[in-house]
Amino acid sequence: MSITVFIDGAAGTTGLEIAERLSGRDEISLLILDDERRKDASARRDAFHAADFAILCLPDDAAREAVALAEGAKVRIIDASTAHRVADGWTYGFPEVVGHEAVAHADRVSNPGCYSTGFIALxxxxxxxxxxPADWPYTCNAVSGYSGGGKALIERFEQDGDIAWRGYALQLGHKHVPEMQARCGLAIAPLFAPAVIPAHRGMVVEVPLPLSAMKGAGTPEAMREWLANFYASSPVVHMGRDPGSELLLRKAREPGDRLELHVFASDDGSQARLVAMLDNLGKGASGAAVQSLNLMAGLPETAGLRL
Incomplete structure (x- = not known):
């Protein structure tokens, strides 16, 4: 018996990648509205009431509107927008951190942000x-492929071959910061410095740690061991192998749904760099949504994922 999945916003980058991961699976029947109906409120409402599951690939305001359209339906919803990531009544869709059972039994799941996934995992x-410590003023530096910015940014990067680096959120207050703080239980919001580079996909998220100044912090070896044990049973999150003297993010990175973690440290252990590498369109977006869908539907967790 198959389940029916409605992708609201299927024409966008995230929606297209989700549909690709779900297509050809006998246990899933996709419900996607054509171009003439995909913005029609009545057609969308009917789709919510006809589907078992819905995945929202929409801007924040449109995602809130979609939830209102689904009111009264039995549909279970995964929201890939920022709208509900710290909202009451929504389960955060990071099963490795919040628990697989919590996601599996949820009716409303908020997909983590791409940068947030790397920061929170570490x-x-x-x-x-x-x-x-929970009360340390953490900083987070990150670079992402331009595909995470949607069609407008993709077009800008692909038409202007002179862009080498695009720093943004220069006034701080990036939309991922609230979930980064809340899901890590931090007393102080992290200082987040994101940038976009001329690669279609891929992401590196780094948290530098001045351990000698951090009262009560563990050693780099203890951190590495704890993370390895914490994610030991995960088919998606892994500790990366020692890359030697450099860590590379390639422009031609293949699509993937893995999340790779590293702990680098100075010889004396006084400083460390925590690093997460992922596909911003994979575990950072579409892959995470499909993983949550699999759990919610009682299907194999990694079905359709590229691991």
């Missing part, structure tokens, strides 16, 4: 274990 387990 920091949340270490804070919870007492290996990092």
């Amino acid at each position: 920091i949340a387990p270490l804070v919870k274990a007492g290996l990092l």
